[in-house]
Amino acid sequence: MTKPESAAHDYDVVISGASLAGSAAAILLARRGARVALLERRSDPEAYKVLCTHSLTANAYPVLDELGLVPALEKAGAVRNHARWYTRWGWIEPKAAPAGPELPYGYNVRRSILDPLIRSHAAETPGVDLLLGHQVTGLVREAGRTVGVRASAPQGEREIRARLVVGADGKDSALAKFAGVPTRQHENARFGYLAQFRNLPLPDGIAHAWFLEPDLAYAFPNDDGVTVLAVLPDKKRLPAFREDLEGSFLAFVRALPEAPPIDTAERITKIIGSVNYPLHSRKPTAPGLALIGDAALTGDPLWGVGCGWALQSAQWLAEAVGPAVTSATGQSDGDLDRSLAAYARTHGRRLRGYQYLAADFATARPFNPMERLMFSAAARDASMARHMHLFASRLIGPLQFLNPVALAKASAVNIRHRGSNPSPSASPSATATGGPAH
Known part of the structure; x- marks a missing residue:
């Protein structure tokens, strides 16, 4: 050398x-x-x-541990980021298996x-x-x-x-x-705005996300009792949204299924965001x-x-x-x-x-057949919900997420539940615009 x-x-x-x-x-x-x-x-x-x-997804935890930052984050009040996700089939609510280990987590801070x-x-x-x-x-x-x-x-x-x-x-x-x-x-066919709120309780104190096809929203509880609340609508809604940013933001959140009580919370930041990301x-x-x-x-x-x-x-x-x-x-x-x-x-x-x-999902399309299969099964089956949690946490990749065993199990779950779909609440796409629900 x-x-x-x-x-x-x-x-x-x-x-x-x-x-x-x-x-x-x-x-x-x-x-x-x-x-x-x-x-x-x-x-x-x-x-x-x-x-x-x-948000620091669970894939970051080993790095935080190697850096020696985990004790400092815990001391600073960082929130372990367990979550539930709304879909047209109901809520996906990952929970640890009986007698199994705790679900992997990162932090919201x-x-x-x-x-x-x-x-x-x-x-x-x-x-x-x-x-x-x-x-x-x-x-x-x-x-x-x-x-x-x-x-x-x-x-x-x-x-x-x-x-x-x-x-x-x-x-x-x-x-x-x-x-x-x-x-x-x-191209990202959605725009996004977020703000931070204090005293905005969420069920079980965990993060929430709403997949409304094509619109989305999420609420992430953070340190010091602060929740980050974001909305990500289809860009087709941008002109009307911009006419009254605050009113549109609040109306969107109020229309969410099991909506966070935004009107009784204290907003502690401006509503900020990006229309082209x-x-x-x-x-x-x-x-x-x-x-x-x-x-x-x-x-x-x-x-x-x-x-x-x-x-x-x-x-x-x-x-x-x-x-x-x-x-x-x-x-x-x-x-x-x-x-x-x-x-x-x-x-x-x-x-x-x-x-x-x-990049494919950023086109603001509805769920494709594979996504419908996996999301619907995760809303109906605890083990599929845990599988979804591992993928959302970036602890398994797309090939592991869509492996043949998981696809077969998702198909079996959905066959057992055929004809028993819940009727989810109307989405903001319907209530805020007068259009049909997705």
Whole structure:
């Protein structure tokens, strides 16, 4: 192996973005011996992402555990995110099997708690330099390879060189644009608005989601007695919705089956949202460059998986490239490229199937036959509800979710219940617009 010229690098790794993905990657890489510069364009260490589901699905729990954040999250009042989901066949209510283990869980916790927590944890990790107020303005490239960044800093422009540059700078990643990484984009035919409420009780104190075909809504209980309430209607409803945003938001929620008592709750934030939130994905690596979190893949926010995938992608990257980025190991650029290729394979294998299904569902279509089979069976059978919970938690992939045994069982469940469908309450699509129920 050819030993790299370590003196040519200020750090082993430079990461742009000190939110979930960037901070997690900095911690995990530094623990593996890397010297890490963690750049954050905002100067406030307490800064946080506002527009978010504020949910960490159960697939993120092993990463949180490795980071050592679970005790701090529990102390901060993060809510274990068990849930029930409304469908036209009734409620899907996953519960642990009799005498079985507790269902896997993640946490609902506001980003105003989570972001400063993980960022401060990164800043306290030996080997990590947190550089606030540093905005990346360009890449340093040599012979077609990224070897550092140029950044605007409080002290002026500076150049920071590293063996690996990591983009953890969100769905509109500047690093991806600087590197010329193409973006594959899928239209999202829904828009979304959310707000936070206090004193909004939910049955059993757990998260709720409403699949109304094509409209959706969810209510996620969070820390400090705050509930995040979101609506995601079909874009066809956007012009009328915008005419009276607050009135439309409240009317939508009031019309939900078993609607949360929104009129007696205290709204503590503005109603915020996005009318255009496409799904996109990018090749997560290039020579000397890796993308993690939303910079690599942005999913549909209705599934609440972005935070979990941000943490997982940071872990996959650290596991793949840890030895190759540490100057002391004496590994070459070729070793790093092979490690980056391994990360890209893991990222694609773990997330591509989910993204394919999400992009299809984002067209705001009704359930397709396979979804009708699985959702209806999960509303009728406890073991199928647990199976659905594992998939919604991103603990099993699409192929495991739709394996032949599960399909056969779902078919058997539905045959037994043929002719006994409940009559669910009218959806907001009907009551709020005067149109037919779906």
